[in-house]
Amino acid sequence: ASKQASMPWGVIVLFGQQANNSTLSHCELSGGSGFKGDLFEYTAMLSIHNVNNVSISHCVFSNNKITDDMVHAVYSELSIDNSSFINAFADALDIDISNVEIIDSLFLNSGNDALDLMTAEVTVVGSTFRHSGDKGMSVGENSRLLAIDNYISDNSIGIQAKDNSDALLFNQTIVNNQKAIDVYKKNWRYGSGGHISVAKSVIRDNDHAITTGKQSKVSLFDSYLDTPYSGKKIAMSLVDNKNVIATSNILFLDDLMDKRTKTMLDNAPAHVYGRIQTNLRGAYTAVRK
Numbered sequence: 001a002s003k004q005a006s007m008p009w010g011v012i013v014l015f016g017q018q019a020n021n022s023t024l025s026h027c028e029l030s031g032g033s034g035f036k037g038d039l040f041e042y043t044a045m046l047s048i049h050n051v052n053n054v055s056i057s058h059c060v061f062s063n064n065k066i067t068d069d070m071v072h073a074v075y076s077e078l079s080i081d082n083s084s085f086i087n088a089f090a091d092a093l094d095i096d097i098s099n100v101e102i103i104d105s106l107f108l109n110s111g112n113d114a115l116d117l118m119t120a121e122v123t124v125v126g127s128t129f130r131h132s133g134d135k136g137m138s139v140g141e142n143s144r145l146l147a148i149d150n151y152i153s154d155n156s157i158g159i160q161a162k163d164n165s166d167a168l169l170f171n172q173t174i175v176n177n178q179k180a181i182d183v184y185k186k187n188w189r190y191g192s193g194g195h196i197s198v199a200k201s202v203i204r205d206n207d208h209a210i211t212t213g214k215q216s217k218v219s220l221f222d223s224y225l226d227t228p229y230s231g232k233k234i235a236m237s238l239v240d241n242k243n244v245i246a247t248s249n250i251l252f253l254d255d256l257m258d259k260r261t262k263t264m265l266d267n268a269p270a271h272v273y274g275r276i277q278t279n280l281r282g283a284y285t286a287v288r289k
Helices: 002-006 259-266
Strands: 012-015 023-025 028-030 044-049 054-057 060-062 069-074 077-081 084-086 091-096 099-103 106-108 115-118 121-125 128-130 135-140 144-153 157-162 165-175 179-184 194-199 202-204 208-212 217-225 234-240
Touching: 060 069, 115 121, 128 135, 135 144, 135 165, 135 194, 144 157, 144 259, 157 165, 157 194, 165 179, 165 259, 179 194, 179 217, 208 217
Parallel strands: 012 044, 023 054, 028 060, 044 069, 054 077, 060 084, 069 091, 077 099, 084 106, 091 115, 099 121, 106 128, 115 135, 121 144, 128 144, 135 157, 144 165, 157 179, 165 194, 165 202, 179 208, 194 217, 202 217, 217 234
Antiparallel strands: none
């Protein structure tokens, strides 16, 4: 009986259009794993497959076992707010081919990536990413990330973009990571590497602030960076190691934004766009736990 009690339970699944408009509110899920059948597999203790308009609010996910992900969404649309992802066995939140909005949430002690994107469109606002074994946010395989007011610390890599993926970051505080920002090309099939554009942010006390690979680029505007950088793959304007107050009221220089990144910003809903603070550098509301 004691051995059975220590075994992880399996999976909660939302599957198909009949699960559209599902809501999880004030739920706590802990100690689950996944499930593998003859012709299908659920890789997370909460698996969301082919479902639209899912709402996850004020929930806590923790201590999953064995399988790759704690929460996994594929071919889905969902919003997450005021939720926590704690002690994930590997990836905390894995998003594939989905549209997701994450607001005011916490990712702590993930075994691998806290947030892992593949061919996804994701917005992250007011959230904290700490103590990830690999990346705080991994933006890969033709994904788009818009991130505003996030606190990213003590990860192996703070934010990484690869394989024709773009990340646009405002008001980030990225501190005490082995690497703060990393871009590179991993898979030739995607044609190019990763692109990260950063504005109104603070990047300090990392072992390596910026690392770049082939066909990849980092752009910084009006930000605090404690380590001077230069090179063809790094573009900077109004970057210094003195001011935590913004030195320009301009949101971002058009010359530093490519067309896809500008489209992300233009399409941001009002409640997301309104969280950008042009007069501040760094995160201002993200929970620091």
